[in-house]
Every structure is written in C-alpha cells, then in structure tokens.
Amino acid sequence: MALPDSSFSVDSSTKYDDDGRIKRTGTWVTASAHIVTAVIGSGVLSLAWAVAQLGWIAGPIILVIFSVITLYTSCLLSDCYRSPDPVTGTRNPKYMTMVKNILGGMQYKLCGLAQYVNLVGITIGYSITASISLVAIKRSNCFHKNGHQAKCHSANYPFMIIFGAVQILLSQIPDFHELSWLSILAAIMSFGYASIGVGLSIAKIAGGEIVHTSLTGTNIGVDVTSSQKIWNVFQSIGNIAFAYAFSTVLVEIQDTLKSSPPENKAMKKATVTGVSVTTTFYMLCGLLGYAAFGNDAPGNFLTGFGFYEPFWLVDIGNIFIVIHLVGAYQVFAQPIFELVESACSKHWPENEFITKEYIVNLPVIGSFRVNLFRSIWRTLYVIFTTILAILLPFFNSIVGLLGAISFWPLTVYFPTEMHLVQAKVPKFSLTWIALKSLAMFCLVVTLLAAAGSIEGIVTELKTYAPFS
Template sequence: MQNSMFIEQQDPEPYNHSGDVRKNFVDDDGREKRTGTWITASAHIITAVIGSGVLSLAWSIAKLGWVAGPAVLIAFSFITYFTSTLLADCYRSPDPVTGKRNYTYMDVVRANLGGRKVQLCGLAQYGNLVGVTIGYTITASISMVAIKRSNCFHKHGHHVKCYTSNNPFMIIFACIQIVLSQIPNFHKLSWLSIIAAVMSFAYSSIGLGLSIAKAAGGSHARTTLTGTIIGVDVTASEKVWRAFQAIGDIAFAYAYSTVLVEIQDTLKSSPPENKSMKIASAIGVSTTTLFYFLCGCIGYLAFGNNAPGNFLTGFGFYEPFWLIDLANLFIAIHLIGAYQVFCQPLFGFVEKWSSKRWPESKFINSEHGVNIPLLGVHYVNMFRLVWRTVYVIVTAVIAMIFPFFNDFVGLIGAASFWPLTVYFPIEMHIARSKMQKFSSTWVWLKILSWVCLIVSLVALAGSVQGLIQSLKTYKPFQAQQ
C-alpha cells in the first residue's frame, strides 16, 4: 500500500483541486482507485482457502468416518460463510454502505470494539500470517521434492528410498517470492490470484480423478462409519488425538478471515463493497466445500482408513508419474500465489506503521520510477524492497531449520481461528446492531462462539501433541524420505 500512502501524504484532499488529473486515479479517500469486483475477490478467497490441505482431507475423513467427517465439513462451511457476511458489513463504519472505510482487520476492530481487543486482533492476525507464509514455504518445497522423487520411483522402482533434500527447493521458492513481493499491494495482485485459483482447481481435479480411478479399479479399501478402528488401525489415545487434529485441519482449511478485510479493500464502491464481498464469499465457500467434499470423501473411498496425509506428495499414487508431477507442479504454483495473498496484509501493516513513525524519511516514503523494457515504468520504494526481501529470506531460513514447522502453523491457526473467524465478527455484529443482551439472537450467537472456542481448544491440543511427536524425531536439514 506504499504508493497509496505516498499519494495520501502529498495530497490528502485530491478532489479539492480543480483540474487535478489524479482525480481519475484515486478514490473518495485519496487512495489508489479500487477496481476489484466479486470475480477478483472470489479468486482471492479461493486462492487463500483451497490450499494443498485439500489433498489431506481424505486423511481427515479417515480419522472421523463417514458420519462425522462430512458433517464437520458442512458445519464449518456454514460457520465460515455466516461469520464472513458479518465481517463484510464491518468494512465501513458506522454505515456498511456510506460509512468510513476500514482498511485492515485491526482497523475494523478498532472502529467497532476498540480497547485491548485491537492489540489482541493484531497479535492473532499477524502471528497467523507469519506462520502461514513459513508453512507455505515448506509445503511448496515438499511438492517440488515430490516431483523429483516421483521420477526416481518411476525409474528405479517403488522400493528405492529416493532421498531428496527440501532446502534447494525452499531457496528457489524464496527467490521467486522476493521478486513477487515487490508487487506494491493487494490491488495489483488480482492476476496472480486468478492463476493460483486455476492451479488449485487443476491439482484438486487431478487428485479427485486419480481417487475415482483407484476406487473404480477394484480397490477394496476398508472404510467405516466411525473411521479408523481402535485396536486395528490405531490405539485408543491415537484415535482421540488424530480425531482432534482432523477437526482442526478441516476448521482451519476454511479460514480466510485473516485476509477478508484486505480483500474487501480491493473492491470498487459500486455496487457496495459489502454486497460484492458477500457474493464472493458465497462463491468461494460453496466452491471450496464442493471440492473438499469430493476430494475428502472419494479419497477416503479409494484409500480407506489407511489414507495418506497427502496422496499427491505422500505417494498414495505412483503412476502415471507424469500426472503426479503435473499435479505437484500446480500445487507449487498455487502456493506461490497463496504466499502473496497472506503476506501482503503483513507488508502493508509494517509499511503503514513505518510511514507514520518516520513521515519525513525519503527512504521509507519516496517512490522512484524505473523504466522496464516492454513493461513500462515501475515504481520502486527502497524500504519496501529491503524489508520485504529480508522477510522472505527469514521465513525461508526458519523453514529450513524447522522443516516440521507445519505443526507450528497448526498451533498458530488453532490459536487464531476462534478469535478471527468467529469471536470478533460476532462481537462486532452485536455492537453495531446494538443487540439487546440475553435476547434470543444474542444467546444463540454466544452459544456459537463458545462452541467454536471449544473446537479451537480441542484442535490446539491436537496440534501440541503433533508438535511433540515431531520434536521426538527432529533432525535438522534431513533429506526428505
């Protein structure tokens, strides 16, 4: 958001100057003109929500069974859509159509609740974003490694270990992100999100197709109404912990509230942003649920209670190897875009804070035009260049040192799911509507919030247990097996 902040500081009232040519390029708040629609917002949502986790849903369904698994999927789809509509109405205050814009989740909480809740929101949101970007670095490298291992298995046989290090691929991923991180803000990111959304459909469809082929090919995998069987597949304690982890995986697979407000801030004001955002949320959540349901249920049908954690990177399939390679390439491309969707709000927060803290600094606030052949003039901000590059490098190094950091991401996600997806949207809706305490609507909203808190705590316990198990076998810089 550096360009928009620079314009705002130099000319806070652009419309007061007759003949000012910039009035065609800025919105009513003096910021860069927003051009997003429900289509681009839907692409952002799908990019943020449908991650490589879609391919682990067969594992989640296997831990919960045919009854609880689909029920949990449906329940969280409704909860996510409902709370997203509440949050969409909070973008402008006090009126959802004509009120003052709130540019970030923290701004929304500040305008509607205030106090220490603003700091708690920031801690949950930006802590989650940092964890997700580190996790995506790891996950993308795993998909790249899977391509190399797939070719190795095809050439030498499935019994060969085919050890491969993730680190070179993490470096490649980081180099790509250093370049893409120079995209100034969310407003310039629509093309990348659309590409990433197409990739997510592509690899999900491949995984779905392979599962259908395996199930139709006479595979008689054992499936049950309650999932994995105690004494046969797992011990009693493993059944409980893995069920907790499965619920957490499904719950956090839907969460995009961390970036919802920032996505909404890309929308043009006609039709009203909250109306467009609700349409985008409906499309995003329904599309996600359809893919989750198909991949999870048909994947479970194909693999049964022994479903792998991710049947494209975990080698639930070995052949056709070229199709496995293609799917993993799509995963990597998708995560390249998803990384940007999640890190842009963090970039914007740091740059906005720094601009306010040092308003006279040319290093922080000045834009320098660079003429790039065939691409035209690109504006470079030195602070943006340095700080974003450092951030990408640091996340890559942490990912290389702690390759099991996905457990930490689950931990951070468990801690942020309830406040960001459920608690704040509900509390802000109650405050905005001046809802009477202990009214029927107030009571059921509070019950929903408390139930989701319990689910979040259960998932948190599962994530902690998973982290402990990872630490027991931790070996830094170990090659992927």
C-alpha cells in the same frame, strides 16, 4: 499506496475515491479469485487424512459445519467494512482498524496479534507445502526411471530455499491492489490440482484395490492406539478449520472492491461463491481421498499417488500446487508488508530511505516502483519464514495448529462481537444468545484442535533431525 504522478494532469475523480485513496477497481469476481486462492491452499491436501481420522459420518458433518460457520461469520464481517453504517459509513481498510473503530479498548491489539501471528504462520506453512510437492515431483520421476524399489529419498529444505527465492522476487510487488492477476492464476491452479486429485482418487477406487474404511475412521488397536485416536481427531478438526481460514485477509480483500455496488454486497456475493466452490472441492477431495486410501490416507493426499503411474499427471498436479502457493503466499504476506511499511512511514516521514520511491523501467513489464526499505525488509521477511519452515517441516501438525490459532478469534469471535455492537443487538435477545453460544462452541473446538496439534508437533520433534 501508489504516489500521485505529477508529470501529467488527470481528473482526480478518475484516480481517487472520495476519501482521497487510490480508486479501487476490484469486483466480486476478483474478490472470489482472492478467496479461492486464500482458501484452497495447503488445507485441501490434508482433508483425506482428516476424514480418515473422523470416519464417514463425522468427517462430512464437520466439513459442512465449518463451511456454514465460515460463510455466516464472513458475511457478518463484510458488513463491518464500513461503520457505523454498512453502506454509507467510514471505510475500515484493515481488520485491526475495523476492530478498533467498532469494539475499541484493547481488543484491536489482541486482534492484531492473532491476525499477524497467523499470517506469518500461514506463509511458513505454505513454504512447507510447496517443498513437499516439489519433493514429490522429484521422487515420482525417480521411481518412474529406476523402479519403485529404488531409494529416492530427497530432503525438503533445498526446495524451500528455491521457493523462498521466488517469493523474494514476487514480494517486490508494491501492494495488494496489484495482485489480482496472480490470484486469478493461483485460483485456476487450485482447480487444476484439486481436479487431478479427485480424478486420481476415482481411478484408484475404480482399480478395485481393497482399502479399509469405517463409519468412525481409523480403528483403535489396528491403525492407532486409543490415545493416538483422540489426538488425531483433535488435530484433524484443526486441519479442517485451517482449510476454511481466510477471515485473516477478508477485510484486505474487501478493500480492493470498488465502491459501487456497495462493498458489503459484492463481498457477500464473492464469499458465497468462494465458500461454495471450495466446499464442493473439499467434499470431493476429502471423501474420495478417504475412499481411495482408506484409514492409511497420507497427510498430503496428492503425494500419496506420487510413486505410481501416471507419474506425469501427478507431477502436473504438484506443479499446480506449487504455482498456486506462490500466489497464495503473497495474498497472506501483503498485509504483513503493509503493516510494517505504513508504521515506519508514519514514524519517520522525512526519511528518504523509507519513503522515497524510484521508477524503474523494465522491458515487457513497463514501469515499476522501487523502494529501498521495502525491498530489504521484504527480503529479510521471506528469509525468516523460509528458515522457520526448514526447522519445523511438520505438515499436518503445523496446519492443525494454524487452524486452531486463527479460527476462533478471527473467524468467529471478532465478527460476532462487532456485529452485536454495530447492529445494536439487545443483550440476552435470541440473536445475542445464539451468537454467544456459537462463539463458545467454537472456542471449545479451537482449544481441542490446538491441543491435538501441539501433541503432534511434540511427538515429531522427538525424532526430527534438521537438514537431514
């Protein structure tokens, strides 16, 4: 949180909300940008592969089901931002705070564990994805220059290091409230690369190349074995769940909204906008990607075009992905930064290394707040996630596991439980039964998706050699 500037006098009502915190200025438009940035991330790239495992019937149905569930539970979650009343109650600026105030007990600690493990996992996943796109750029240029038979192998880890270096710099942005410009830029990039992927898919389809698709996806005995089919179906469900995962940062996004109109109303509008836009792109990328590549759809569908013409357009698409993930990494990392920094400030309020901020004047940028503890700890965090990304570069399996870990507790269980408590829904009423059934259904889906992803990681570890 920014510190009051005592060097000049300003009407406090213009700088602070009624609870003494810095006045928020976000709108449903900026919140929509944050949501699109968070949702259309690396998840969209695996959807063609996911649809290939599920086929023409189950693929679109599961995409729609996850879209509807995410939209509904996100609206329930937005009503819990203030409690006990959704409009006039006390603000809950963090997901954990919300769970603690509404559900109490140990549940908020379980929520924190699920949320922050997932946030760390997503930042690792984005480091992997960015490196895949950077490698695709290098390889496409190599093939264009030397021919498609050339040996253009390139290791991922140098690009992960480059991505980490950029994140170290951006991580010095003090807090979430100063990230709107980065989210808007990242959202524009996401539209760009998704549109390029859709356009290339249409061009590939129009080219008349024969690919094999089916109502049930990959064929047992032709494309996969029976056991591979089962595990891949489970993993693809996890991939789709991950593609819609933004509940992890929904509360933090809502906390950027100004208090009028009521935050829950603005957030619902932003959620409907964000989920509708992303679902449209997901359908286009998933279905057209499957139509273009068939049952051989690659794990990252944009890199599947990377070795053919027009190489420059594929390069642009992958550049857009990298720029988008630069911003998305920060959207998911900022809650982690804030958790550690606020906890340390609370425990050691007199320690100047932790609490003191220095104003540094930079050309063009202007004044910038620097804190030594913040700078060192955030740098170490980025280094940590980069090293883990280098050690575990399994794109589809990691994406599926992250989706499985986060979807049930954060997108379904806690939002429905808090709604039941805050709205005082009677036990065994129709609404109570419906929400409990939804939670149970999603738990089963989560367990199956996690099993498929873990099996995928174990299989890949058998043949993986780090730094190769």
